[in-house]
Amino acid sequence: MREIVITRHGAPEVMEERERPTPDPGPGEVRIRVRAAGVNFADLLARLGLYPDAPPPPVVVGYEVSGYVDAIGPGPTRHEVGRHVLALTRFGGYADYVCVPADFVWGVPPNLSHNEAAAIPVNYLTAVVALYRMANLKANETVLVHGAGGGVGIAALQLSRLRRSTVIGTASAFKHNALRSLGIDHVIDYRSADVEAEVARITGGRGVDVVLDPLGGDHLAKSYRMLAPLGRLVIYGSQDLVVGLERNDERVEAFLQKRPFFDPMDLMNSNKGVFGLNLGHLWKERRYLASAMEALLTDFAGGRLKPVIAKTFPLARAADAHAFLQDRANIGKVVLTIS
Numbered sequence: 001m002r003e004i005v006i007t008r009h010g011a012p013e014v015m016e017e018r019e020r021p022t023p024d025p026g027p028g029e030v031r032i033r034v035r036a037a038g039v040n041f042a043d044l045l046a047r048l049g050l051y052p053d054a055p056p057p058p059v060v061v062g063y064e065v066s067g068y069v070d071a072i073g074p075g076p077t078r079h080e081v082g083r084h085v086l087a088l089t090r091f092g093g094y095a096d097y098v099c100v101p102a103d104f105v106w107g108v109p110p111n112l113s114h115n116e117a118a119a120i121p122v123n124y125l126t127a128v129v130a131l132y133r134m135a136n137l138k139a140n141e142t143v144l145v146h147g148a149g150g151g152v153g154i155a156a157l158q159l160s161r162l163r164r165s166t167v168i169g170t171a172s173a174f175k176h177n178a179l180r181s182l183g184i185d186h187v188i189d190y191r192s193a194d195v196e197a198e199v200a201r202i203t204g205g206r207g208v209d210v211v212l213d214p215l216g217g218d219h220l221a222k223s224y225r226m227l228a229p230l231g232r233l234v235i236y237g238s239q240d241l242v243v244g245l246e247r248n249d250e251r252v253e254a255f256l257q258k259r260p261f262f263d264p265m266d267l268m269n270s271n272k273g274v275f276g277l278n279l280g281h282l283w284k285e286r287r288y289l290a291s292a293m294e295a296l297l298t299d300f301a302g303g304r305l306k307p308v309i310a311k312t313f314p315l316a317r318a319a320d321a322h323a324f325l326q327d328r329a330n331i332g333k334v335v336l337t338i339s
Contacts, residue, residue, distance in 0.1 A: 003095035004318040005058045009049035011245045012319035012326075014057075025073030025099045032085060032100060036118035036312075037093040038064040039321050039334040040151070041214070041239055042280075047322065048247040050238075053280055055091070062093020063280070066108060066117035067338075070097065077102045084108045086117040088125075090283060094318055096338060103286045106293055109301035119151065119307035119333035124296050125289065126279050127155035130212055130234040131163070133292075134275040139164040141209035144199060144226060146219070147239065148184060149175035151333040154308050156212055157184055162304060168202060170195055178331045182308070199226045207231060215240045218258035229271045236277040245326055308332030314339070 001022045008014050025031040043061040046054035054061065066086040069079050079085065079102055088104040108117045131137045143160045147153045148169025160167045161183055169179055170190040179187050188198045199208060207228035213220060214237030223233050241255050262274050282289060299305040310330035313321040315338045325334045 001096040012322040029073040031071040033070040035067040035114040064121035123151040142166040221260040
């Protein structure tokens with residue numbers, strides 16, 4: 001079988017296609033013949049050596065796939081060979097085949113394609129945990145979504161609209177029309193506008209009820225300041241670490257030095273909350289993730305949610321997919337296709 005291997009830390013060119021024997025599923029696992037694999041910012045960070053959870057090179061990344069159950073390991077399972085499924089993979093997704101614990105595999109509604117199914121697990125689970133569990137988003141509340149044009153950003157926009165919330169998003173100017181077509185209420189060009197001033201104007205000086213921040217660094221202090229009383233900040237990324245295709249150690253050092261530390265007394269006096277979210281560290285919370293995914297798939301089957309695909313690349317062009325995402329050129333999800 002083919003797989004895309006990060007041979008060493010560096011620019012996208014460090015990725016290469018290799019052949020290895022097709023693995024056999026172990027007890028409680030199913031093997032999936034992959035047809036599409038999602039590309040996430042965590043994959044880029046792993047390639048650059050900036051993702052602590054990633055094994056050292058050589059490593060195959062990829063946290064989500066869709067395809068068909070190809071084989072079933074020993075033990076009882078609710079799956080059957082030939083079933084169209086999506087899965088959380090926790091590495092190994094950039095390949096023709098991947099073995100996954102059966103608990104992290106779900107059937108795909110018939111109205112979704114392989115590419116759409118591969119765009120669901122990481123982005124929509126991240127967004128639903130952030131908004132519905134941690135932030136406990138309610139109707140008529142206001143959400144600020146940084147990076148609203150990305151995969152998680154669009155998932156958060158759709159989920160917020162299901163809760164009848166007002167959504168403010170930050171995004172590059174070329175993404176604004178697409179976001180308006182998806183129903184965003186307000187969109188701010190973070191490159192040319194003062195985001196804090198714009199949020200104050202939009203909210204009449206009150207601030208927002210929820211902020212989703214995948215940027216990290218000194219952006220977190222700004223996000224915290226934009227919260228209204230009883231507001232909740234959910235931090236789920238460190239995208240501001242990466243500018244350009246190579247690792248920049250000076251930027252990494254500056255990023256680490258500028259991180260805010262939240263004072264418990266200030267949290268109490270401001271009546272604000274700060275949450276951290278790493279979906280990969282919820283691997284043992286299988287019951288909750290399964291319940292959340294089943295609810296999401298019900299909404300996808302009913303047409304209330306729909307993945308937005310920015311661009312697809314064949315598996316052999318995984319390096320190009322990384323460069324495209326790293327350039328922030330996407331509106332929606334980047335997906336690798338596997339024939």
